[in-house]
Amino acid sequence: MESHQVNQDLIKERGRCTFNVKELTHVLDGGEHITTKRKQYEDLVFSIKELKDEIPEEYLSHKDRYENAVRKATILKNISIKYLKENTEDSTYGYVSRTVYGIIKDVSPFLLHSGMFVPTIAGQSTPEQKEEWLEKAMSMEIIGTYAQTELGHGSNLRGLETTATYDNNTEEFILHSPSLTAYKWWPGGLGSTVNHCIVVAQVIINDKSHGVYPFIVQIRDLQTHMPLPGVKVGEIGPKMGFQTANNGFLGFDNFRIPRKNMLMKNAQVLKDGTFVKGINEKLAYGTMVLVRVNIVWDCFVHTALASTIAIRYSAVRHQSRIRAKEPEVQIMDYVTQQDKLFIVIASSHAFNNMHTKLWKGYSKVMEELTQGNQDNLSELHATSCCLKATCTRDAALLVEQCRLACGGHGFMISSHLPILYGVTTAAVTYEGEQTVLYLQTARYLMKAWAAALQGKVLSPTVAYLTDWLSKTCQKWHNTPEGIAAGFRHVAAGKIKAAFDAIQKHTKAGHDPEVAWNMASIQLVKASEAHSRALLSEVTWSETLRKASTVSPNLGQVLKQLAQLYLVYWTLNISGDLLVYSNISKDNLAILRERYEDLLAIIRPNAIGLVDAFDFRDEILSSTLGAYDGRVYERLMVEALKSPLNREPVNASFHKYLKPFMEKAKL
Amino acid sequence: MESHQVNQDLIKERGRCTFNVKELTHVLDGGEHITTKRKQYEDLVFSIKELKDEIPEEYLSHKDRYENAVRKATILKNISIKYLKENTEDSTYGYVSRTVYGIIKDVSPFLLHSGMFVPTIAGQSTPEQKEEWLEKAMSMEIIGTYAQTELGHGSNLRGLETTATYDNNTEEFILHSPSLTAYKWWPGGLGSTVNHCIVVAQVIINDKSHGVYPFIVQIRDLQTHMPLPGVKVGEIGPKMGFQTANNGFLGFDNFRIPRKNMLMKNAQVLKDGTFVKGINEKLAYGTMVLVRVNIVWDCFVHTALASTIAIRYSAVRHQSRIRAKEPEVQIMDYVTQQDKLFIVIASSHAFNNMHTKLWKGYSKVMEELTQGNQDNLSELHATSCCLKATCTRDAALLVEQCRLACGGHGFMISSHLPILYGVTTAAVTYEGEQTVLYLQTARYLMKAWAAALQGKVLSPTVAYLTDWLSKTCQKWHNTPEGIAAGFRHVAAGKIKAAFDAIQKHTKAGHDPEVAWNMASIQLVKASEAHSRALLSEVTWSETLRKASTVSPNLGQVLKQLAQLYLVYWTLNISGDLLVYSNISKDNLAILRERYEDLLAIIRPNAIGLVDAFDFRDEILSSTLGAYDGRVYERLMVEALKSPLNREPVNASFHKYLKPFMEKAKL
Known part of the structure; x- marks a missing residue:
């Protein structure tokens, strides 16, 4: 690095921010004391020089890369095992897990040890079995x-x-x-x-x-x-x-x-x-639900990482002109770039909010289970299925959108975005494939709809079906609450449509099982619509709750993000809203303008918003996303690490190219 | 491989096909004689044992992998240079270029030699310069x-x-x-x-x-x-x-x-x-347009490869039951799987059709240029910009959809799908980034709209703007022609909306350049809508043309694919159609059913359709997609090639793991 100055554009952007960045960091961490503990833990981990690779692991052979990962994983575990013993708060998971992104970028060989082996022993063993294995597993004997x-x-x-x-x-x-x-x-x-x-x-x-x-x-x-x-x-x-x-x-x-x-x-x-x-065989659901709740947290982290990288790069990168006679502009000043990126920040907050809600629900149901009460288990299971499916696919698409928004440089491994995409998109498949999970939730929704038709009282997350049956023709309101209500109408409409489709196929003489398959495209869409209704309602209510506890300036910014999220999705599913709600073309036109207004309002806070995610450079591990914005120096420094650049002429010239060119001359 | 039998499911599927697979292969190749030549060329290339890797290149270090690629690239070039000298027909490009997928899967170091170096010398040199360099470059001296x-x-x-x-x-x-x-x-x-x-x-x-x-x-x-x-x-x-x-x-x-x-x-x-x-500086556009036309061809090849892999795997893979008491079914029998995959086949044909049309347009304009006539150059340029942008992004999403549809196994490099995604998504950025290209087309569209308002005669691809101005309130028809017309209405509506937005911002006191940026989200959407209108119209008209020259059975299948493509996109952009055309909710409901009907109609021909793409196993280079469907054997054979599997205990155990576990005991 030639110098350690921070890029001038970033200094300017940081000066424009209208809210207290640290305050938002504390909110996201769950409190100032947790921020402090997180930073202490990060200092501890990143003070260890052996965790830093001299040659980036992507240059190594598959085998060497594995061996290097084992080396680093054992060092890291030596720290984290001790730390987790001494720090048993719920919040620890989040910040301990996020340090790993900078050290073993493409997943630790111990991931399933802590993620599945230990929890399964803890959750499915008898006391004697725990006695025999749990301590050994936790200490990694x-x-x-x-x-x-x-x-x-x-x-x-x-x-x-x-x-x-x-x-x-x-x-x-x-x-x-x-x-x-x-x-x-x-x-x-x-x-x-x-x-x-x-x-x-x-x-x-x-x-x-x-x-x-x-x-x-x-x-x-x-x-x-x-x-x-x-x-x-x-x-x-x-x-x-x-x-x-x-x-x-x-x-x-x-x-x-x-x-x-x-x-x-x-x-x-x-x-x-x-x-x-x-x-009670269903008790085993607990671990499965927990894993899916944690995956929604991962969606928050992945989109926060990707947006930090893409937004900082967009503040530093200048390309082309808006006014022909003025200098090249920061690409973040293009409205099309804002359109690609601000929704990623907003979604990251939505995932964070959804995780908070799911975690509360999970804790409550687990508490009830210890008292022998299983009433809310299937609802929790259904909710976690469709939300895992929706959040992972959204997160993968958004991470990829960030990568594409960085142009060619986003294709460089050194940007960290390609590896992040691999990690994020894997989650669409593992721990329950997207379509399979949607269809599991759909079973719950079909039962709920049948119950609603019979006038039964429904669980909270599907209670909107009863409302919808009693008053289908609600007026549309272009407010956050109105939008969330509209999303519930879409969900109800699609749940009904899927239910009716099954009925139709059954009446036409098909077995119920065959009818289910025939209606499955609609069942999947119903589940997805249900998850969108949950996401929009939860992110708005959680935002209001948070906003009431923070400084007015920050509260306003959080509400702007949530509004952007709601309006973005309204425009995105306009076809469904036009069919299943009373939104009008004029409402949509107004929201289209509001969406553009929100982009302009958020623009000056974009850097502050990603700074607030507070990823250290070691965790970001990105040439494009570092705090100082020295993008081009970093790209060159990383490139020069290539073993191909250690020698002016590669052996393949004498072995293959020269004889080949000489043959061509003949 | 334990045996060379073909998987029973695939044998059964092949027996169900309603059309002549070879006939479709000939259509896609451009004639039976080209199929014959292609196969001869492939036999030539794949008879060379040195082109096959003993250890898949993904296991090698970055440097070793490069050296191995140079080795193979020189062998391959020795063949293709000679072949291309002796075979100068236009059709040669397609089949010579597609052999490389199986040999240097992740791109040859010579790609830009043939793709840009030689064409630039050919297109931008004086006769003396050509004399000096062209022959040397072509022979690779x-x-x-x-x-x-x-x-x-x-x-x-x-x-x-x-x-x-x-x-x-x-x-x-x-x-x-x-x-x-x-x-x-x-x-x-x-x-x-x-x-x-x-x-x-x-x-x-x-x-x-x-x-x-x-x-x-x-x-x-x-x-x-x-x-x-x-x-x-x-x-x-x-x-x-x-x-x-x-x-x-x-x-x-x-x-x-x-x-x-x-x-x-x-x-x-x-x-x-x-x-x-x-x-005439604009003459340099020629090379740029040619490259983009070729990229649309690549989109055809990439989606054809991916769908071959995913469809064959879906015929072989059995998972879960439709009827509880019957055996596990082929996953292709799930309607949700058909929903994911058949659109990929249909899109592949759409890209092929679009390429045919673009190639004709390109050849015509190049011919005109030699006669000093540039009238149609900007239209061709505008068309190739938005189509490159749309086709590459569609192709990347579809390839990824194939990968995700193969569940966990699609994540294996040995499936070939991850590498194919990397190659396909790169095209969204190179040779003109998506948003930049859409905005280039938008400039042309804004001019065209202004001209339409002034009653001027427009070029063929934008002539619909004039029609739309004269009769905005056309009745909707649920026919292919009606859908294509509806797509033009959407495009016209969005072009007008973007134009009006610029006007509005200008009237509000903004510079035209600033107004352009402020309206750019809408400008991008207008360009995309224009490309969708072109794709839908061209794929339908080209399909009708083809269908009239082939056996009735095949003609019918081609029309079913084109209909699927049109109906799929109608449902996909229903929000736009509800705003900008006279489609009704009932029309949409009918099309939703027709979409499902088409899936069922296409189902028995799915394997035949991908067999017709006629990729040799060496080109597919996929554990999941081989002709014989021996998926699981191939996955294991490939895994056993891992250098980590050559030794029962990896060195990292003694170096890192054992000391680590022993420390844990203390």
Whole structure:
């Protein structure tokens, strides 16, 4: 770096900000004391020089890159395990998890250890099992992953082929992969890293299948790391992202484990082979819901990262002129650029708000469950399904929009945007594929609609169906509340349409199951509309709540962002609103202008808004997004790290190019 | 591979096809004789064992991967140069270019040699210059690229900083990079491969700037490949895709080249430093338009590749049940899967049709230019701008939709879909960024609207504006022609709205240039709507033309695809249609049903349709898409090639993991 001055445009932008950036940072962190703790933790992590790569890992071979990731992951874990023991507040997850983006950009091989292995032991074990494994897992005396998905089976859990056959002579389960498609495939860390895993397998006792249950299985020797006899394990190869996640495959050849390795908090297999069904199989939903709630948090972080990079770059980059006789302008002054980017900031806040609400809902339902009350579990499950589906796809599209808005330079890995896209888009598929999740929510919505028709009282998130039945012809209002109401009308209209479509197909003689498939495009759209109704209502109400507790200037900015979000989506689904609500063309024309007005209002605060996300340069890990805006110097510095640039002439010239050119002369 | 049997589902699917697959292949190739030639060429290329990688290149380091790409690129060029000399028909480009996907999947370091270096010499040189360089370039005695974009300048050509200052004492130009941002950045092959390039620089004579012009410049020694003194050259590092394209940077330190190295077909600098302006600067548009027309062809190929992979996988993959008591179904039987994939086939045909039309238009205008007639050049330019923008973004979204539709396995590099996405989405930015191109077309559209208001006769592609002015209230028809007409209404309505917005802002006291920026969101939407009107009209008329020349069964299938395309887009832009046309909610409801009917009609032909694209397995290069459908075997075979799977225990265990776990025990 030639100098450490901050780019002049950024200095100017920071001077224009109308609100207190630090105050917003505290709001997003959840309080000033958490900001302080976060920064202390970041100081701790980023003071370690060994976590910084001399040569960016993208230049390395697949194998070297993995080894380097293991090296860094162990250093990082040494810090975070200790820290998490001493800091057990809920808020810790957020800031501990976000440091990793700057260190192991393309996913740690330990991701599923902390994300699934430990929570599954914690959530599905008996007290004795916890005693045996939980502490070891948490301290990483053993390293594990969660092996459920198989080469031939993902979405359909019941179709898993791996068997766990009980042998009551030896009191063991025999794990077996009866075919190639039965191989476990995908678990992070499984390739070469873990020595244990949770294996989900079909329990078979006396030739009778009892369904799929989780087992804890040691797969490698703790001293030598050799795969145990009967275990075939390896890595699955390169992917679109997650290059250092070390995803693996796993097959069993009549591999025996003790009976007590079945996680028996719910269902149990007794010594004599008696199968005891779990009293409440639904309790296992808890972990699944928690993972999806956390994914909505990730959507917040990913869009916050991407918008920080793209907005700072857009303030620094000058290109072309608005007035022919004036100098080239900051590209953020183009209204089309504002159109691409400000919605990303607004969406990031919407995801944050939605996460707050979901987290509260999750905590409440978990609390109720401990008291034996399951009344709100299916609603929570349905809500988390469609919101996971919508937020991940929105986040992926928005991250990609940021990348595209940075022109060619957004295509550079050193911008961090391509890796961020890989990580974000993966979430559309993992932990419940988008369409599959929408259809799960749709089941809940169809039941809710049937109940509404029968005049039953509905759960809060679908109560709008009853309202809609009683007064379909509501006047449209161009206010945030009016827009949120309009979105509920769209959702209700689409839920009804999907319901009617099923009825129609059934009446035409199709089985209900076939009719469901025939109506599934509409069912998916109904679920999506339901999630948009939830997002718009929640982001507005959460914004109002927040705004009432902060300085007036900041409150106003938060409301502007939420309004932008609502108006953007109104214009985006105008076709649905014109069909299912009473919005008029004139309303739309007014909102189109309001949208442009909001872009102009937000413009001077754009840099302040992304500064408030408060990502350190080490976390952003981006040539385009650093705090000082020295974009071009950084691009060149990173390029010069290429091993190809270490030598003036690459060996391929003498080996291939020269003989080739000489042949051409003949 | 355990066996070479074809998957049973695929055999069954192929038996269901209602049309002659080979006939469609011939149509897409442009005739049976071209299919024959294509296959001969492919046989030639794929008989060479050295072109096959033992270890997939994604496992290699960045540097090794580059060297391997140079190796393969020289072998491939040895074949294709000879072949292209002997086969000069227009149709050759298509099939020669598509073989490369299977060999250098992530772009050849020679891409810009053939794509830009040779065409620029051919198009912008004097006869003497052609004499000196063209033959050498075509035979690859010299290897070149095209260096225009700089670190600080892409879209704004006039803002380029590299200078070419004329010294009339020595009759030389002095090339110089006055700043870091003046460095050339991006040209493919520039990093370590080429020894020549076209450099676009500001011509300065006696301190006066005359604008930017192209120069041919040798940058490396032909014998040693060392950069010449005064040249700083290197590679720019890893990207989201194009990993083996060897994109580079280039700076000059008062580097001298002879005067005659300025390409002087148009503008000239005489010995004494007299600057002679080109008679027709617009002629340079030709190359730009040609490149964009070719990009529309690429969109056809990319979506054809992606849909082949995703559709075959969807026929082979079984997951979950439609009827609870029946076996798991092929995922292609889910209507939601059909919804995701059949539009990709239909779009691929639409791009093919659009390319045919654009190619005809391009050839006609080039012919006219040789006769001094430029009347249709700006229309062609405007058309190619918005269509390049729309087709590339559509193609990228559709390729990604295919990837997502393959669930987790679509995330595997071995599926080929992630690399294909990288290549496809890059085209949204290169050769004219999407928004910039839309705004270029918008300038043409605003002029056309002003002319229409004045009652002038308009060019064919915008003649609908005149119609619309005379009869705005046309009845809606749910026919292909009616839909195409509706799309023109939307375009006209949006063009008028953008025009009015500019007027409004101007009347409010803003400069016209500022007003343009303020209206730019609407200008972009107007351009996009114009391109959708063109696409829908052209794909329908080209389909009718084709259908009239083929067997009735095939003709019917082609019409079904075109109808699907039209209905899909009608539903997609329903909001615009409800505002700008006379479509009713009932029309939309009927089309929603027709869309679902069309999916069901196309379903039995899905495999036949992608078989007809006729990609050899070597070109598809996909574990999920091979002709025999042996998906799971291929996934495992590819995974086992991982160097991490060559040894049971990776070195990182003893180095990092074991000490880490032992520390945890304490």
